[in-house]
Amino acid sequence: MEKVLVIAAHPDDEILGCGGLIIEHIKRKDKVGIIIAAEGITSRDTIRNIKKRKNEIQKLHSVSNKVAKNLKVNFIEFLGLPDNRLDSVDLLDLVKKIEKIIIKFKPKVIYTHHGGDLNIDHRLINNATITACRPYPGQTVEKILTFEIPSSTNWADAQKELAFTPNYYQEITKSLKNKIKLLSMYKDEMRKWPHARSIKAVESLAYYRGATIGVKSAEAFQVVRHIKKN
Template identity: 30%
Template sequence: MTDSLAHLGKTLIVAPHPDDEVLGCGGTIARLADAGQEVHVAVVTRGYEPAFPEALIEQVRAELAEAHKVLGVAKCHFLDLPAAALDTLPAAKLNAAIGGLVREIAPETLFLPFIGDIHVDHQLVFTAGLVSARPRGPEAPRRVYAYETLSETNWAAPGVTETFAPNVYFDISDTIERKLRAFACFESQVKPFPDERSLKTIEALATVRGSTVYLPAAEAFMLLREIG
């Protein structure tokens, strides 16, 4: 494995829904935790009845806690905005929720979902995340990345919508097994192969991203901004 990623410093991963952070950044989270870096996760939404049974929400929260233990997440923050309904909120409310947390945590590195994801929640969180990261003072994140999420990022329309074109690859050869164990904690979400939310597909994507840069396994990102 290459360096420890310690240069990323305190890190915040913004996840529209529980498990997005594991799918997109699970191996990287584990590497950062192993390097002694403080990793925060912000889960922007939660389900509300009648669309989402309360028992399911409680189950997913419990699964999330177990997954974060596997990866070494320092703290998870719940914003509790309505899942699959962020487009019903004023933009100012979403911006304020994410922006307030970014100011509170003051991360050096920020990870956001990709704007081209098919899920509108992901698109809106991306935009609000960029608003929160505006470099208007020394406390702004020094670097901002977009991550890919299986079953969201690659189901858009190539050539019509934004295309995920990674330009940064983090070696997760030593943490891919922890990423898989973390996602396996989401018993309510894991699907049998060939569904994209299967453990085999998650591992396959890590293999492909790794082979792109001659590594056994990697996670791929788009660097949106870096302040040196």
């Protein structure tokens, strides 16, 4: 049994980035926790107005709760931070919030965003997570992998930012259908084909990543750190 923590910026990133992988972990009876850092709604306004968007935030979080229940993960925790405005939060505060959950849950494996994504929240979550997982004596985290998010990882300026270069794959041939079903629950977050965040684009990416390793479907990751202890 392994303890796994998914640290995502927005509701839906947990499924877009590693939905298939979570399903595989649950099949293996691993314990999975999910953190959703930003509330996912208030970036629609020029000035953040939590009160005005309260109902929509509740509605979106209830979708995430349903998705988590469907996945049978151990917990999902919402940090409720400003959507697409994580750069208005001190990085140290972000680190401390993530660190608190890591100390309590003691995960061995972490899945989070790629540091070169276009989305500012994704980049900051990557930064805060890697800081929270620094390998001091007694740190439980031994493996950190980053996932790709269609419409962010593939929209970054590849000349300026870190390119996503996958070197770790999970076959999701048996779980792709379920991943798509869970993603469909986030219908307000998904866009129409040929948008990069459409169901067809997500399926196409899974086929492409699969064909890269000679299977029908896969999710791709990049290893940040993998420690083997005695």
